[in-house]
Amino acid sequence: MAETRKFPHHLIREIFEQPDALRRAIEPRISLAEGRVQLDEIHISREELRALRRINIVASGTSRHAGMTGQYMMQELAGVPVDVDYASEFEYRNPVIGRGELSIFITQSGETADTTASQREARQKGSRTIAISNVEGSTIAREADGFIYTHAGPEISIASTKAFTAQMACLFLFALYLGEIKEKVSKALAQSYIGELLALPKKTETILAASDQVEKLAELYYRVDDFMFLGRAIHYPIAMDGALKLKEVSYIHAEGYPTGEAKHGPNALIDFRLPLVMIATCDRNDAGSVVRYDQNVSNMEGFKKQGATLIALATEGDTIVPQLANHTIFIPAAPELLSPILEIVPLQLFAYYVAAKRGLDVDHPRNLVKAVTLE
Ligand code: BG6
Secondary structure: OOOOOOOOOHHHHHHHOHHHHHHHHHHHHEEOOOOEEOOHHHOOOHHHHHOOOEEEEEEOHHHHHHHHHHHHHHHHHHOOOEEEEEHHHHOOOOOOOOOOEEEEEEEOOOOOHHHHHHHHHHHHOOOEEEEEEOOOOOHHHHOOOEEEEOOOOOOOOOOOOHHHHHHHHHHHHHHHHHHHHOOOOOHHHHHHHHHHHHHHHHHHHHHHHOHHHHHHHHHHHOOOOEEEEEEOHHHHHHHHHHHHHHHHHHOOEEEEEEHHHOOOOHHHHOOOOOOEEEEOOOOOOOHHHHHHHHHHHHHHHHHHHOOOOEEEEEEOOOOOHHHHOOEEEEEOOOOOOOHHHHHHHHHHHHHHHHHHHOOOOOOOOOOOOOOOOOO
């Protein structure tokens, strides 16, 4: 589909290239024969990884949102505590890090000054470092102990889409790799997750095939000037990135918030004039996900009582969320730790169609650059 369709902008083409970008990020790192992940480029021994006490993830913008999903993946699969930081904060807060720790720097361009400077700081303090980048031979990769390239292909549009989903896939691959080394992930669980990883590109194609539904939604809402995006746990970073995409390309004020935090302040903003985009998917095979889903449903009931307009992301087959939402976009079922890779796709499409309907230059938003190489 990506090859044959003519696209009016780089942004929409790159959104449609995501199934192939995910295949390039995932497939070369799966050993089907051994049923395990292989990451040859990280150049850190299994012994050192097994002894890891803590992981720091450092990035900017959309790449930091990928890092936030990586935090949940690594804590869940490898049982390692993970901190996530803005690169622009990390380098100025004299971080307490050192030996026995790993710092992961995520940067599509591999040249973001805040991020490369942060890596130098971490190395000076004795931390081992891994770079996740989309540009081979970039500064971040050259100065790291090891690297995981996203292989998403050149990303031209300033708003990051295919690099983002590929970054999350690479973070999951690393989390699974580390979980197996730390013997936290059984062979059976690893096999199951490998099957789910390999199924992601097709599921992404399913979402893209329904892009006209998102375009219709954008037609209803492109004149609105404020949005709030809500997500719980690993879905919160996706709410953040959905809001950032909309801000970046359509200049609409949008903020991402943890769903459970709305009652501590933001609720005062919520009425029919402020559409809520809420991630309310559910992995029925994961008890934690079901609990979070139930909490989301009761939050939605509360928002409806406040007269809110709800645009919900729900898992295919769900019959409860669509009854509460004004509009529902369905996502194919997937394990909760992998669902963020699917959930961001309709939000990318929404931001694109809204911006295009506003007649904006979606590939070159005002005041933004693709890589901020000066601090
Ligand atoms: C910003 C871009 O300048 O830099 C964002 O507009 C991007 O899209 C951020 O997420 C970080 O860039 P990089 O290359 O470090 O991932």
